[in-house]
Amino acid sequence: MIKTRFTELFGVDHPIAQGGMMWVGRAELVAAVANAGALGFVTALTQPTPEALTKEIARTRDLTDKPFGVNLTILPSINPPPYAEYRQAIIEAGVKIVETAGHKPQEHVDEFKRNGVKVIHKCTAVRHALSAERMGVDAISIDGFECAGHPGEDDIPGLILIPAAADKVKVPMLASGGFADARGLVAALALGADGVNMGTRFCATAEAPIHDNFKQAMVDADERSTDMIFRTYRNSARVARNAVSQEVRRLEAEGRPFEDVAHLVKGARGLEGLNTGDTDLGIWTAGMVQGLIHDIPTVKDLVERMVAEAEQLIRGRLEGMIETLEARSAAA
Ligand SMILES: Cc1cc2nc3c(=O)[nH]c(=O)nc-3n(C[C@H](O)[C@H](O)[C@H](O)COP(=O)(O)O)c2cc1C
16 A cells, blocks of 8 residues: 555555546446546536436446546637536535636635535646645645646656656645556656646546547557647647647647637537547547556456555665665675
């Protein structure tokens, strides 16, 4: 077992979280993560209404009695979803852990904290982590350039971002983006994080509620198999490279406005693909870490393997490299 400030604060066995994932963060996956001793998040906006979210939380509770949380992603939008109502549904359901992500979380953080909910805010820059810390969040999750989804516009990889954040952030912190195995977990701990947050890796598990074609596509992919889209709209998003992401890149290179790509990137189109197994129907979110995914295990096997191998790495490979002066002189 690896004990960190993260495991202590959230009352979980392992320093591993499954961050919010649109369409994927549903009861089956979140409960499997919780039952494996890690921290999973139901994704609020995957549910069409706050009432549906209440039901999804209840469904998760039917499948696990371990701690789990809900992700509330706040995106700039012309027609924003009723965030306050989703937030109220989370509070009234008695959920005690929330992952916020996105823009201006203050109002949500305040209300969650008033109601005794622990908040972990996911962000992509040290300055945003510090601003969230000032807002009173309990923990930070920091996403490097490698990550699936929205890495921000700074392009700082985790190898720099995580220690840079660890130097300044005082609350417990998860390293996010590009983690899939024990090596990443041990590296994150060495860089100053208290655990890892994973998205793409959890999509390629038996319990992830997406078509098998997507899981196999992640196994077949390598670390070059993503595209960064929406860069020209200053809303960069890392997605799996496919026919649609390539077309979006082509249109952006021509300087086309968002209205010209909107029909290609509609959420409904991506969801239909995830359900039917057509990996070229819409865009779908995945990270560079696909290059480290070689199987489709159960969540339990994945988490157990990561933790066991991390312990072996620390005790074997790392400790084995340390040589005392006496041993060196004796060998000479
Ligand atoms: C399919 C998918 C959907 C995602 N949707 C969301 C989301 O709705 N809200 C959010 O905060 N993060 C979302 N993310 C980002 C993850 O929570 C996590 O930060 C990211 O995947 C970490 O990078 P990794 O994929 O390299 O592990 C999504 C990731 C994936 C793979």
